[in-house]
Amino acid sequence: MPSSTPPLSSEQEDTKNSTFKMLGLSPALLTVVKNAGMKDPTPIQNAAIPPLLAGSDAEILAPTGTGKTACYLLPLLAHLQKRKKLVGLIIVPTRELARQVTAMGQTLAPSPSFYPFAVYGGAKDDSAEDDIPPPDVRVIVATPGRLLDLFRSEWLEPTLCRFVVLDEGDRLMAGEFREEMQDILALLPRDRQTVLVSATGSAETMTAAQDFLYKPVRIEPERNIRPSIRQAILFVDRQDKPAAAEALLRRHNDRSTIVFATTRDEVDLLTRHLRKRGLKVVGLHGGLTQPARNASIEAFTKGTATALVATDIAARGLDIEQVGQVINISPPEQPDTYLHRIGRTGRAGRMGWAATLCAADERKTMRKIETALGLKLAVLPVPDVTENKTAKNPADRRRR
Incomplete structure (x- = not known):
């Protein structure tokens, strides 16, 4: 020992x-x-x-x-x-x-x-x-x-x-x-x-x-010493998760954001969806070539992209101080993975924000995370996604 x-x-x-x-x-x-x-x-x-x-x-x-x-x-x-x-x-x-x-x-x-x-x-x-x-x-x-x-x-x-x-x-x-x-x-x-x-x-x-x-x-520090990260759950139907993520990005458009998805295909689909909606988004996963991965990280670091949609490849090793929030499209299977993900925000003494979108069949996984980490996360209301589904970007809404 x-x-x-x-x-x-x-x-x-x-x-x-x-x-x-x-x-x-x-x-x-x-x-x-x-x-x-x-x-x-x-x-x-x-x-x-x-x-x-x-x-x-x-x-x-x-x-x-x-x-x-x-x-x-x-x-x-x-x-x-x-x-x-x-x-x-x-x-x-x-x-x-x-x-x-x-x-x-x-x-x-x-x-x-x-x-x-x-x-x-x-x-x-x-x-x-x-x-x-x-x-x-x-x-x-x-x-x-x-x-x-x-x-x-x-x-x-x-x-x-x-x-x-x-x-x-x-x-x-x-x-x-x-x-x-x-x-x-x-x-x-x-x-x-x-x-x-x-x-x-x-x-x-x-x-x-x-x-x-x-x-x-x-x-190691005392167990009760944690980064300054406000954490919350949003209970969202699975089919509404892309629109809910978009709503969170628009609500806090002054924050750079990492959006964590589970698979490479999910990253690609969500990245394309958000780009079509007029958001400045780049993707990151292990299936990309190294130059493409470098380009995504550089765009996000420099602020030319305000959101990075990524697999857990971004949960470790990215030391980008200005990450204002993390959005989990789904709760991860392991509590340690949850900690690594939300640890991308709230760095260098700054306040961070982490939101997890949770479908009905994922509530057991979310409870496991809360129990293992000794957390009781706040439950926030789901943002109104109706307007997001009918308008590509804020300019579209003004034209209607």
């Missing part, structure tokens, strides 16, 4: 008097932190960075938007500054998270020689990207399958990987990646520091993770 730090107290939540300098970072890293505009560590950074600098294995469990990426990047870079030739390895489940971590790593790297390099499946679809890391790379961000390719081709020597991070570790430990992760574990050196990072963690996945960890310190 992992050792545990005490839950973060209310006093620890107020870190106004705490600075990164007090955590023991090197002058070079303190400079990049300052240049990145990070004035004070977040509570989870305050708790996690010192034991990671000391070399402890750790489980960092905290909600999205609390600064977990910098929690492990700064200590990893500090270790690499002192240990030449060794490699920092960050394993992630998705391409989007790989790109996100790589961008953050470039911001925090003390010099270009520490810039992370991302390798993931599908990169060959993007002619602007080279999927082969340079020989002197110090930090690699990789999905499990591509990492195994690097090991098996002998491009990367596993014994050099002494600092290993499992980002979104709960998903890496799940069935989708479990076999590949066990193959990776067999190749990694025993003499290493391993950090597991996640917003959620079931008993099953945390048990599986113990194979990777040695006497880990568990670092």
Whole structure:
């Protein structure tokens, strides 16, 4: 069983008097932190960075938007500054998270020689990207399958990987990646520091993770500390869900929105529907080429699209601070998935909004989520969708 730090107290939540300098970072890293505009560590950074600098294995469990990426990047870079030739390895489940971590790593790297390099499946679809890391790379961000390719081709020597991070570790430990992760574990050196990072963690996945960890310190906030997200349910007939989603988007047209759908086909259908209604919408799912996925994320990030319709590929790894609301077209099957979805809003201290559209045959699933997470969500009235069904956009309504 992992050792545990005490839950973060209310006093620890107020870190106004705490600075990164007090955590023991090197002058070079303190400079990049300052240049990145990070004035004070977040509570989870305050708790996690010192034991990671000391070399402890750790489980960092905290909600999205609390600064977990910098929690492990700064200590990893500090270790690499002192240990030449060794490699920092960050394993992630998705391409989007790989790109996100790589961008953050470039911001925090003390010099270009520490810039992370991302390798993931599908990169060959993007002619602007080279999927082969340079020989002197110090930090690699990789999905499990591509990492195994690097090991098996002998491009990367596993014994050099002494600092290993499992980002979104709960998903890496799940069935989708479990076999590949066990193959990776067999190749990694025993003499290493391993950090597991996640917003959620079931008993099953945390048990599986113990194979990777040695006497880990568990670092997590108090259970009742949650991001500022207002959550609600709307009971909607299944056939009226597209119109209800449109009504919510129009009601809060000043908020950028991620709309979560279950399948790729559902994403495509809903995206086409909303575009026909005159809304600026882009879609995102695993069936798109990497350039198309990049274009959707860029359009949403820059604000040229006000809504992103996506599968759960967008529930992890997208760190877009201005997301004002999340709409679930249906409640997800797993409570952890619900947490990851709504965690896309309410970030960086901003108030967020999350609405779930629930048909009659989905009420049992929604009750399971509420029970598992200790929630009692407000029930809101269904917006009037009659006008939406008869008018393409606000201009059409004015012409009638």
